[in-house]
Amino acid sequence: MKSAEYQIVHETSYRYSEPVALCQNQLRMRPRNHSHLVCHSCEVAITPTPTSLHQHTDYFGNVVDSFSIESLHQSLQVRVASRVTVSIPSDENLSGAPDWRELIGVIRRGEQPADWLASEYTFASRRIELTDMFADYARKVMQPHASVVDAVQALTVQINNDFRYDTQATDVNTSTEEAFIQKAGVCQDFAHIQIACLRSLGLAVRYVSGYLRTYPPPGKPRLVGCDESHAWIGVYAGEKIGWVDFDPTNAVRAGTDHIPMCLGRDYDDISPMRGIVMGGGKPILKVSVDVLPLDSSPTA
Incomplete structure (x- = not known):
């Protein structure tokens, strides 16, 4: 840990x-x-x-x-x-992550209390529609990977590669579908897109709001008050492992630089x-x- x-x-x-x-x-x-x-x-x-x-x-x-x-x-x-x-789990703690295709069935059956508690994050929400467009995009990227952690990490990197971070491309009212089609947005849009992709497959995913530790350029002093709020996602990886966070805006699995504050289905739950x-x-x-x-x- x-x-x-x-x-x-x-x-x-x-x-x-x-x-x-x-x-x-x-x-x-x-x-x-x-x-x-x-x-x-x-x-x-x-x-x-x-x-x-x-x-x-x-x-x-x-x-x-x-x-x-x-x-x-x-x-x-x-x-x-x-x-x-x-605190975040070490890589060793994630080595036994289940196959993501099998995990979908486990969540649907609700075999353990943790599974059926997670299942409420598999449904559509106010800002998240479940569509074939999202499912097809995710499935193509995740198909070569078995472990849910490896598969979601591959999708995290792919979204970062395919989508442009642009503060002028969207606003707080832009729909997830619009952001997906124009392939641009901010951290809120990146998180919503990845949630829509994974939920459309049947995985349990929640929206995480918080902060990201930033580092000043080499040789420069740290500036007070210049950090920002951030958003990423949490994916249910089975009863044994629990929830694992991923940041599509930065193409990484969330680490100790990510400070989670509130959790919900999408931004509307935790503005x-x-x-x-x-x-x-x-x-x-x-x-x-x-x-x-x-x-x-x-x-x-």
Whole structure:
């Protein structure tokens, strides 16, 4: 098992051209404890002070902060500071991964509790349609490989090769089918495309939101606040192994540089901040993310 510890600060700021009379928002920015991550601490600060603030755990196990501000304001700041440890299985732990074709049958039959719990991630969701177009693309790439880990890794690399990372090609409302056809998009699109491909075959796949540790150019200082939110996928690899994460945007199996925060069927389940406002005119949004490693290197 490999692990790494981080301090993460995510700041979101809105400035409005006109006063806001009322805002109601939900935050999904708190790290959740699961097999790949332990959250040691998390503090959420909201300015102005909310009129009401409630916390609950959603269906997928993500911690949600719901708040409202019921007084006039022309700015909103949300700061979330967390300390976490990320762990991933070593390559040796993945050597016994099942054949992906056999795994599809196992999931469908729900032979073990973990199998039928994973099966809910085999279905279509709001942003994921299951089609022959996606299945055919994945099957062609995965066919030569037996192990589900090797097959999904091959698909991860193929998507990275075939699709162009382009921040202007899509927006938050672009459908997965549109991104697939134009072969371009951002990390959210890459993740949705790979989920659609694998679910169309019958595998269980979930959407993962989080952060990616970045490295400054050689000889350059590390810049504070210049990291970004990221998205990738988790694939169910059977009861023995559990979930394994892959990052199609970077053509890699997720490692300790990937810091998972929330899990869902697709982006709509886990968008970091969503809500409504009354008034406000034209808002100006500023987001700053800082991922600070607390240890010098991952440990084996």
